[in-house]
Amino acid sequence: MKAITVVPGQAGSARLDQVAEPPVADGDVLVETLAVGVCGTDIEIVSGAYGWAPPGRERLVLGHESLGRVLEAPAGAQVSAGDLVVGIVRRPDPVPCANCAVGEWDFCRNGEYTERGIKQRDGYCSERYRIEADFAVKVDPKLGTLGVLLEPASVVAKAWEQVERIGSRAHWQPQRALVTGAGPIGLLAALIGVQRGLDVHVVDQVTDGLKPKLVSSLGATYHTGSIEGMGDAPDVVIECTGVGSLVFDAMEHVGPSGVVCLTGVSSGGRNIDVDAGLLNRSMVLENESVVGSVNANRRHYQAGAVALAAADPQWLGQLVSRRVPIDNWSDALERRPDDVKVVIELSQ
Ligand code: BGC
Numbered sequence: 001m002k003a004i005t006v007v008p009g010q011a012g013s014a015r016l017d018q019v020a021e022p023p024v025a026d027g028d029v030l031v032e033t034l035a036v037g038v039c040g041t042d043i044e045i046v047s048g049a050y051g052w053a054p055p056g057r058e059r060l061v062l063g064h065e066s067l068g069r070v071l072e073a074p075a076g077a078q079v080s081a082g083d084l085v086v087g088i089v090r091r092p093d094p095v096p097c098a099n100c101a102v103g104e105w106d107f108c109r110n111g112e113y114t115e116r117g118i119k120q121r122d123g124y125c126s127e128r129y130r131i132e133a134d135f136a137v138k139v140d141p142k143l144g145t146l147g148v149l150l151e152p153a154s155v156v157a158k159a160w161e162q163v164e165r166i167g168s169r170a171h172w173q174p175q176r177a178l179v180t181g182a183g184p185i186g187l188l189a190a191l192i193g194v195q196r197g198l199d200v201h202v203v204d205q206v207t208d209g210l211k212p213k214l215v216s217s218l219g220a221t222y223h224t225g226s227i228e229g230m231g232d233a234p235d236v237v238i239e240c241t242g243v244g245s246l247v248f249d250a251m252e253h254v255g256p257s258g259v260v261c262l263t264g265v266s267s268g269g270r271n272i273d274v275d276a277g278l279l280n281r282s283m284v285l286e287n288e289s290v291v292g293s294v295n296a297n298r299r300h301y302q303a304g305a306v307a308l309a310a311a312d313p314q315w316l317g318q319l320v321s322r323r324v325p326i327d328n329w330s331d332a333l334e335r336r337p338d339d340v341k342v343v344i345e346l347s348q
Contacts, residue, residue, distance in 0.1 A: 003126030004329050004344070005059040008051035016329055019061065019126060026130035029079060030072040031087070033346045035148045036125045037065030038332050039184070041118060041265070046333055049267070052119045063125025064089045064117035067139070067148040077133035084143070085136040086150040087124050090115050090295050106158060106295040127346055137301040140309045146316045148343055149188070153304030154296035156188040159261045161300065162293045163236050166259045170287070174235035175199055178227065180250060181240035182211040184341040185263060187319060189238040190220050192307050201230060209338050214318060227253045234258060242266035248274050256286040261293050
């Protein structure tokens with residue numbers, strides 16, 4: 001069957017490959033892949049900067065944002081033939097650490113977790129894959145191929161959960177949220193913020209095109225420029241760019257007792273000047289918090305599924321701005337100016 005594979009650590013090694021049918025050891029649910037989303041992590045893996053092949057192998061099957069249709073599932077499983085499913089990305093570490101042992105693999109403490117399409121486990125960008133029933137999440141059939149947005153939605157649902165848990169350490173009645181970055185993660189973060197009844201603001205660099213339109217059709221406010229010039233201080237910031245200067249801007253400008261949640265994985269290697277004393281002073285005197293958030297457990301996939309099911313399907317449809325057939329896979333890895341979410345289609 002067809003699959004996109006890569007030698008992690010080796011730029012230019014990605015190719016459309018022929019690989020064997022998925023091994024039964026991967027799980028007793030067999031899935032036909034319909035679509036796979038491309039994100040910054042995939043581009044990093046293809047550039048040779050991230051990713052690990054399965055033990056004893058050179059190549060890794062790419063793809064961690066997926067949508068598929070179940071072909072075979074054992075009787076009594078949570079999913080059955082015909083269901084639309086999304087595969088969970090992370091698997092608990094084998095020890096397992098205290099968090100992995102209770103299904104909170106997104107908080108793995110020893111780094112020995114594995115991730116499909118990223119770290120030591122083949123991904124979902126093959127015509128078929130196998131998965132353990134417990135790691136396949138059913139999506140609302142009404143979403144159709146837009147179910148491919150569930151993995152990024154799960155990451156954002158986790159970020160919002162962190163914000164709410166931290167916020168509710170004291171009286172918590174947030175009104176204004178700022179999202180930095182209007183990519184798929186930022187737009188989904190804005191969607192969830194609007195669904196929670198918050199006054200949502202989104203800042204990005206682009207001045208026109210699809211992103212500002214998507215923000216305003218959500219009922220949120222689009223900005224370019226600095227956070228400082230945006231009016232009242234936000235109670236919540238969901239940082240979705242990983243750009244160092246924006247991260248510190250967010251920390252500086254979040255409102256009293258506010259929460260800044262960092263979701264962008266930066267590449268490092270750039271220094272900026274920060275008045276660390278002043279920043280510390282305002283964070284202490286105003287009880288502010290900064291939290292990092294990565295990955296998602298089953299609870300967050302379920303929360304993401306609820307958010308997607310409640311969203312306007314036309315709005316979600318615009319988020320998937322480009323669909324590329326697997327035979328033209330390399331086009332999907334190119335970044336084009338008006339891209340939001342690019343999806344590789346493996347089957348109709
Ligand atoms: C994925 C996460 C993963 C992270 C780090 C992100 O792109 O969405 O599931 O944990 O990369 O590997």
